[in-house]
Amino acid sequence: QKEVEQNSGPLSVPEGAIASLNCTYSDRGSQSFFWYRQYSGKSPELIMFIYSNGDKEDGRFTAQLNKASQYVSLLIRDSQPSDSATYLCAVNRAGTALIFGKGTTLSVSS
Amino acid sequence: EPEVTQTPSHQVTQMGQEVILRCVPISNHLYFYWYRQILGQKVEFLVSFYNNEISEKSEIFDDQFSVERPDGSNFTLKIRSTKLEDSAMYFCASRSSGGPSEQYFGPGTRLTVT
Numbered sequence: 001q002k003e004v005e006q007n008s009g010p011l012s013v014p015e016g017a018i019a020s021l022n023c024t025y026s027d028r029g030s031q032s033f034f035w036y037r038q039y040s041g042k043s044p045e046l047i048m049f050i051y052s053n054g055d056k057e058d059g060r061f062t063a064q065l066n067k068a069s070q071y072v073s074l075l076i077r078d079s080q081p082s083d084s085a086t087y088l089c090a091v092n093r094a095g096t097a098l099i100f101g102k103g104t105t106l107s108v109s110s
Numbered sequence: 111e112p113e114v115t116q117t118p119s120h121q122v123t124q125m126g127q128e129v130i131l132r133c134v135p136i137s138n139h140l141y142f143y144w145y146r147q148i149l150g151q152k153v154e155f156l157v158s159f160y161n162n163e164i165s166e167k168s169e170i171f172d173d174q175f176s177v178e179r180p181d182g183s184n185f186t187l188k189i190r191s192t193k194l195e196d197s198a199m200y201f202c203a204s205r206s207s208g209g210p211s212e213q214y215f216g217p218g219t220r221l222t223v224t
Contacts, residue, residue, distance in 0.1 A: 097158055
């Protein structure tokens with residue numbers, strides 16, 4: 001059974017701080033790794049993807065992948081109240097169905 | 111920016127009725143997916159579709175479910191005889207190419223079975 005595990009939170013950070021979200025996965029054959037943001041009652045919105053070991057930066061977001069440890073993380077710098085949402089980690093083998101974690105709820109206080 | 115659209119946004123139906131959920135994927139995308147999310151639970155894969163046939167399906171996607179691409183733009187999910195446990199948000203997603211590529215989700219249809 002392919003699993004993606006995330007701490008459900010809530011993760012609470014003050015405005016301007018760095019939020020660190022973590023995810024582990026069980027399928028060693030996973031090739032693609034995604035972070036989606038989901039506001040309550042809305043659909044998942046893709047914010048980052050990473051395919052290779054190491055770091056990938058996009059604005060305030062940095063995704064980190066360590067395939068040997070089967071670990072993916074998302075860092076959000078200068079967190080804003082508008083970043084308050086549930087962050088979903090998803091993985092797949094190339095082109096196949098996404099396997100989602102349950103998500104981590106992030107709360108950024110002003 | 112192109113986006114996936116879904117209709118209706120909310121569907122209420124009685125147990126045992128048939129429902130059809132509609133999706134218009136991003137126009138140059140070739141791979142289409144249906145996922146569902148029961149309230150408070152994680153997003154679960156139902157089925158993927160490519161080149162006019164199902165390419166992958168989950169255990170959830172039993173004989174009560176079917177998918178179709180009736181024309182060049184629409185992608186539909188039919189549930190033949192709805193059950194109370196089918197109540198969920200249903201998301202359509204699409205992606206452009208083979209190999210690793212990102213899936214983009216539509217806004218979802220909230221299905222309520224009474």
